[in-house]
Structure formats: C-alpha cells, structure tokens
Amino acid sequence: MSDPDTETSVAGAPAPRGALDISIEFSLNGEKQNCRIDSNAVLLDVLRENLGCRGVRGSCERGVCGACTVLVDDVPVASCSTFAFAVDGASVETVEGLAAADGTLSPQQRAFAECGGYQCGFCTSGMLMLTTGLLRREPRPDRGTIRDWISSNTCRCTGYEMIMESVERAAELTAAQDGDRV
Ligand code: FES
Numbered sequence: 001m002s003d004p005d006t007e008t009s010v011a012g013a014p015a016p017r018g019a020l021d022i023s024i025e026f027s028l029n030g031e032k033q034n035c036r037i038d039s040n041a042v043l044l045d046v047l048r049e050n051l052g053c054r055g056v057r058g059s060c061e062r063g064v065c066g067a068c069t070v071l072v073d074d075v076p077v078a079s080c081s082t083f084a085f086a087v088d089g090a091s092v093e094t095v096e097g098l099a100a101a102d103g104t105l106s107p108q109q110r111a112f113a114e115c116g117g118y119q120c121g122f123c124t125s126g127m128l129m130l131t132t133g134l135l136r137r138e139p140r141p142d143r144g145t146i147r148d149w150i151s152s153n154t155c156r157c158t159g160y161e162m163i164m165e166s167v168e169r170a171a172e173l174t175a176a177q178d179g180d181r182v
C-alpha cells in the first residue's frame, strides 16, 4: 500500500492510450520509494525523470547496449526494457548507491579508476552495475566469465581490455574489503 503523501508522478508526455495510472513501491539504493506511474512507463524513465538518478544512462533504449543497466534484486537488467511496474516490491540499485554515504568509493569504482575502466563516462555506470552483479554471483570470475558478462554492454570507443582488468581488480578489492569485515 503506498502513501499518497510521498508519491511522485511521472512527468512529461501524456500517457499513451490505454496506460493506467498505478502506484508502485520499491527499494531504491536502500530507501523506500512510492511512485505513481503510467502502467507502461519503463524503469529507465522513472529512475531518471521521477527519482533523479541521472547516473542511469539511456542510449539505444532497445535493450542492446547495456548503458542503462541497474540491479533488480541483485540481477543486472536493462532498465530501458523493463516495465517499471515489474519492480514493485523489489530492490533496485543504481550507480548512485555504490559509494558510501561519506563519499568513499566502492571497490568497483576504485578498480575502474585504477585500471582505466572509466573512459567516455557514458557506458561506465552500466559497466559498474554489471560488475557489481557479477561479483555478487561469482566473487572470483575467470576471464571467460568476465568476457561473457561484459559482452552484454557496448563500449564504442575502445577495446575491452582495461574494462576486463577493472573487473578483475574489483574482485580483488571486494574480497579484501569483505575479508576486513570478517
Ligand atoms: S539504453 Fe538500455 S540497453 Fe541501451
């Protein structure tokens, strides 16, 4: 059940014919959100336009390039090709949630900076979220596994070598961080 006082609405173009005005509730980077949305709104638009997550990029908007990747219940998904109603009750994570509240970068962010994985700055948020999802499923992925996962996200300006190295380094830094917590 959503709280009308905290609901936000999708701004912009009129709802296409047949769209219903619905309420959804989900966790965004650990915080509860209530939104009123058009039933056919995609997650990318709700995250960027309603909820201010401008780090989530749209490019092809056809589920091909991976720039819009976010995590839904730990699984990387293309937010441009996911209906927003599908995340009702789920946990959604975007690049805005990676760094700690005091600004300390996550292991993935540090690894991409160390290894040159940040290049154009456009595909990077999707690559970071893909890496986060991969390392949750496979904390020490081999090169073939990294290649398979990274192949879902397009980089138009370079080879993938530094991104591959960034993912490997992120695995090391994540393991070290998790070890520190034990
Ligand atoms: S913008 Fe979503 S896959 Fe390209």
Ligand code: FES
Residues within 6 Å of the ligand: 118, 119, 120, 121, 122, 123, 124, 154, 155, 156, 157, 158
């Ligand atoms: S580094 Fe982003 S598209 Fe190549």
